[in-house]
Amino acid sequence: MSFLVLKKIGDAQKKKAIVDVRSGDTVKVTQKIKEGEKFRLQVFEGVVIRVDRKESHTARIVVRKIASGIGVEKSFLMHSPLVEKVEIVKRAKVRRNNLSYLRNRSGKSARLVAKDFDRVAVNTLKEDVAAEAPAEAPVEAEKTEEVAAA
Template sequence: MNLLQNFENEQLKKLTENKKIPDFQAGDTLKVMVKVVEGTRERVQAFEGICIARKNAGINSSFTVRKISYGEGVERVFPLYSPSIEILLVRRGIVRRAKLYYLRGLTGKKARIAEKIVRKTGANMVIPQKSEPVVPAEPVMEEKKSSIKETESEK
């Protein structure tokens, strides 16, 4: 690796130490909490919408979020590793494309994305305890033979 890549990797580690970035992709609904400074006041503004694109470029990574506000489509591009934003994953969506720019031309129900249902596994899963196997008193095969003999005698 060259000097520039080493520097970018160090900066990336510093930016991600204190910050949890969820694993998301295009089609997921995100809520981005943005710190907005107005004069001497600082407040947090929420921007919730569908992630329509994600650009992975190391420290310069970014993602685009689209929402409909008062009937108008609003898109906003956020730097992924910015210290002034916090990303919350609201729901996962099922899509077959990496870039969902086609949503710009759709409105209403046509612009909906199906939700991906995630099953929880691992530590949250309850594993039943093993019990001793139950052994039947009589073999099952003998019962079948006797029933076959009965059907033959009925003929």
């Protein structure tokens, strides 16, 4: 019983639609940063080395980049209100979910083999498709009313 209550609370915290991010993707994560009373947007671009709990409201990705020769990793909660947008730039062929071995590599050995993908289709949120579907439903309802009247 309490599990159902917790599930409802967790589902209420979820965003309506998020991008399907996988390990090996190069992503741009736009995050809100609060400085004093103001908010600004900061972009963090890097390789996703881990995806956790994809279907949960606690879905998380770990993104790694090299900044000034030093590896920097940042963890982002996908459903957090501070994560404004996640955009997939490149997709690579990988055979595991946790790419922690990239931490020990540098230079050419840290490269991943790129894979062709449709960047526009992948970055389009499924929320847009859901918004179009209800627009068609009233038209069908009108047709059934006309048939019932005849």
